[in-house]
Amino acid sequence: MCLCKCDQVATLSTPLISLPRHPNPSSPTTVNNDLRSSSHTAVIAQIEQCTNIAQLKQVHAQMLRTGIFFDPYYIDYARQVFDQIPHPNLYTWNTLIRAYASSADPVESIFVFLDMLYGCSECPNKYTYPFVIKAASELRALLTGRAVHGMAIKSSLGLDIYILNSLVHFYGTCGDLDLARRVFVKTPKKDVVSWNSVITVFAQGNCPEEALELFKEMEAENVEPNDVTMVGVLSACGQKVDLEFGRWVCLYIARNGITENLTLNNAVLDMYVKCGSVEEAKILFDRMPEKDIVSWTTMLDGYAQSGNYDKAWRIFDAMPSQDIAAWNVLISSYEQSGKPKEALAVFNELQKSKSPIPDGVTLVNTLAACSQLGAIDLDKALEVFNSVESRDVFVWSAMISGFAMHGQGRDALDIFSKMLEAKVNPNAVTFTNLLCACSHAGLVDEGRMFFYQMEPAYGVVPGVKHYACMVDILGRSGNLEEAVELIEKMKIPPTASVWGALLGACGRNGSFELAEKACSHMLELDPRNHGLYVLLSNIYAKTGKWEEVSGLRKLVQDLGIKKERGCSSIEANGSVHEFLVGDNFHPMCKEIYSKLDEIAGRLKLVGYVPNKSHLLHFLEEEDMKDHALILHSEKLAIAFGLISLSPSQPIQVVKNLCVCGDCHTVAKLISKLYGRVILLRDRYRFHHFKDGHCSCNDYW
Incomplete structure (x- = not known):
């Protein structure tokens, strides 16, 4: 933490009546109007009673420790204080940048940083950049973060350990694990935070093997791990479903005297649950001196995923408070275990309770349950979809998928139009579902339009699934030549699913030579796929090539391939x-x-x-x-x-x-x-x- 000097902070001698430079429409316009609660009033009173910098720093430290400094109310207040300072110094700018970086609106941190570049006589220092990088990390703003990284290098701060540690976390959060590792390797004197950062990003980036290898390297370098290290290691164990190593980690924590706390205990609990040892999780849960909503929800998830719904409901009923994550655990577990009616019953109970409010995860799981159940005319799915105002891309995509699976292509396209009107950007999943809808409903022109608009209009690069859908659309409509041309122009190697779509189209249209071509490619990629032999056999039969049918039957027998029974x-x-x-x-x-x-x-x-x-x-x-x-x-x-x-x-x-x-x-x-x-x-x-x-x- 950077320390301020007494002469670096302006004293407050005038009433705070001006608006923030970037006013929030939902925030009050004056301090007097801001005093809405007794707690807010008490803190503001403490600040205004300060007569010297030491007292002000004491209040500031207390707000940081309790976390209320990052409450939007106090950030607005801090911004109004800031706006009263005639010539803010670097420490003051850094304080405001830090506050916004940890707030619910981190983009303001970037805006303040840009204002500082023009409005401060001092250059950003080693305390500025980590806060700005943190904001970019929260926003997953890869280009912005890389630009800030470049600025730090030009400022001769490119090897500062605090900045490098922030960059490791930033690149990992943005999904660029290669860059995260490269920054870590270039860090000259790695401390425990450096190791924690890289282990955590690989664990959170679904690379558990690499995370555990890094932990071994950390030990080899004689860097003493702490509780944060072990949280990352335990996460990797859970992803690998390696209960034996997870137990070893628990012994390691005890042997090395690593202080247990709520976060660490929750990580152990999560590891046990992911590894399927619910009883060990329950033993830990019962002896934990402190539990929070994460602890309860993890235990609930353990019982629900194991199918022990009696114990899951007992945990649910005993929870001090049931947030939306707890409800989602029950809905999801029922849906994934093939119990769609039970999933919808839980959703109905959630609606009756009127609290908490369903989120995107709730809707995706509930819509999936509706799809399983096959509710006539999708009435239930529409009811679920319409029950929440805030819908993210996954919710919209799930609804498009529902219409696609039920052959209601026009309705799927209508939902897509409404999604765009709601200013929700489609992703790769959206277009997969949309193209499936066009395929199932015979909407050839519409499918062609969406496919060729994906990258130029929406920035979504077509993947294998999109090509397979498009080949299917063209093949079903008899446009086999166009389908073949599309495959030949693919920017990525065609997979079995792409050739399979073409082979299926040949089966419907009786194109013998093209079918053999598609089948030969499929045999190279997936030689034991019984479905392709079935399709090719039917094509031979349609064209009267009975010798080929017999030869194919003998080949299937010789290879020992068994047909999946209906x-x-x-x-x-x-x-x-x-x-x-x-x-x-x-x-x-x-x-x-x-x-x-x-x-x-x-x-x-x-x-x-x-x-x-x-x-x-x-x-x-x-x-x-x-x-x-x-x-x-x-x-x-x-x-x-x-x-x-x-x-x-x-x-x-x-x-x-x-x-x-x-x-x-x-x-x-x-x-x-x-x-x-x-x-x-x-x-x-x-x-x-x-x-x-x-x-x-x-x-x-």
């Missing part, structure tokens, strides 16, 4: 029932096959003929082909739904593979013949069947 699940009366292809193990097996016979008879009367082109073509006998089609898992699940669910209940089926064309046709006909709503979620999207129609308009 599996469909359906919930009825509180229980989930699963069906495999040709399943005959279900307790209601006889009733289900009897229902299938009934369905087959009614379908035949309306002119339905099984579409045998949707088989693998590895079956030769015609009667076996007919039999195989009727045994598809989704047909079994739908038949069970007709038996077990009341006519007013929708039949909701989830399948692990893409629904075949024949099953798609059958589901449409059943929805009309039996007057039922069928919701089928396959590997890629939802299909809503009603009155003989599907929401995808037969485009999937």
